[in-house]
Amino acid sequence: MKPSFAKERAMQRLVFQTRSFSFHLFDFDASGDLSGLELAAAARSLLNAPLFSAQDARAWSFASTGKPNLSLAWLDDDDNLATLALRSREAAARIIEHRPERLARHSFQAALPWDVGELLAALAFQLKIRAQPLLANSSWSYLELQVEPLQVIRYTKNGHYAPHSDSGWPGHRRLSFLVYLQAPIKGGETCLLPAGWNFSLHPWGAGRYRMHCAELLQAVGAVCFCPVPGRMLAWRNDWNADGSLEVPGAHVACPVVEGEKWVASAWASQTCDQGTVCQTHAGR
Ligand SMILES: O=C(O)CCC(=O)C(=O)O
Ligand SMILES: [Fe+2]
Structure with missing residues (x-):
């Protein structure tokens, strides 16, 4: 890794x-x-x-x-x-x-191609089924799950991922999937930040954030999830209809305080020839 x-x-x-x-x-x-x-x-x-x-x-x-x-x-x-x-x-x-x-991110990561075996084919199938409720007015025919390999991420003590959005250009990762593989003993929560989060906002000292990240973020409107092996978290990264929201679906992986956290990340992407929002952003 x-x-x-x-x-x-x-x-x-x-x-x-x-x-x-x-x-x-x-x-x-x-x-x-x-x-x-x-x-x-x-x-x-x-x-x-x-x-x-x-x-x-x-x-x-x-x-x-x-x-x-x-x-x-x-x-x-x-x-x-x-x-x-x-x-x-x-x-x-x-x-x-x-x-x-x-700095902004600390973890170890390996890319796992989707075609390595039956287990991943089964996972792709499950992700597609479970994502249906998230696909309001849309369908899988506009999205590609396997454009990027699955990312297996390992966080050791103090491993974390600062506020970020998975979406980006030129493609748009419309859906994010996070499968928890191993839970740390303490810390490592995933927090979804409120819309309009100010990315330059880091009001807490490093020590407090390291120990109490989820509590601090919840107090300012984030929704946090404790890793549970086998569970999946999925969310949409929606741009505004006029394409103006540049950091959709901002989230955080809180620092691991004790133990190790393992996850697998996957994205269902909208490629640039599909949909006007993507085109608005493609030239940037
Ligand atoms: O590990 C987590 O809780 C979040 C991972 C993540 O945000 C990502 O892989 O993009
Ligand atoms: Fe992410």
Whole structure:
């Protein structure tokens, strides 16, 4: 199983996004610089990384600027911002090396082709039957289950998946299926976030999120499910009729606190020549 975290992609995003990021929004005490806690909140938002702690933030700042706090006046200078963005790459590389769970996703993953045997054929059949109630005004003839292999995902301690949508371009994963294979002893809930979830919203400290993710998310309107082996969770990733909702069906895999969690993920996709919503997004 390969680690699911795409290191290079995250690094690229980091440099690009650091340069356009609104650091000043995180100066909660209006002191003119970002301390460890404020910088951690900024990093969680910048990287969609709910487990990024104040300690990580101080290490990041120190490696990037030689100081534990980040001065906003220093950041106002474009050259300094460019330096921060570049040095952040090295700092982030070190963090990922030692604490890979600090960024948006940490798990191990293997792709399983659908044609390997009867068991998977039976699973595909079951998914199709069970998804019928979700297919209001639609049918399987517009969707393809086997365009992507089944993904088997293993989360070890602190393994998690930050808020994300399974849908994307150019195809549209209209339905998501999650089959629980093994439940952890603690943590690892799957939480479906309320519509309109703000992806830069990571209001909780890393420690609280790690231990109490499901409770915290439920308190802001998420619906959370505890993994039960053999059970399946399925949901729709609906775009608005005008194609305007860009992050449909946002959800989270909460950090595993103890034990291991194993799941299998599958998607029924609408390819781009089917349906106007898909076409609206295809050119992006
Ligand atoms: O493991 C989970 O609970 C969610 C997995 C997931 O979101 C995915 O595979 O896209
Ligand atoms: Fe997902």
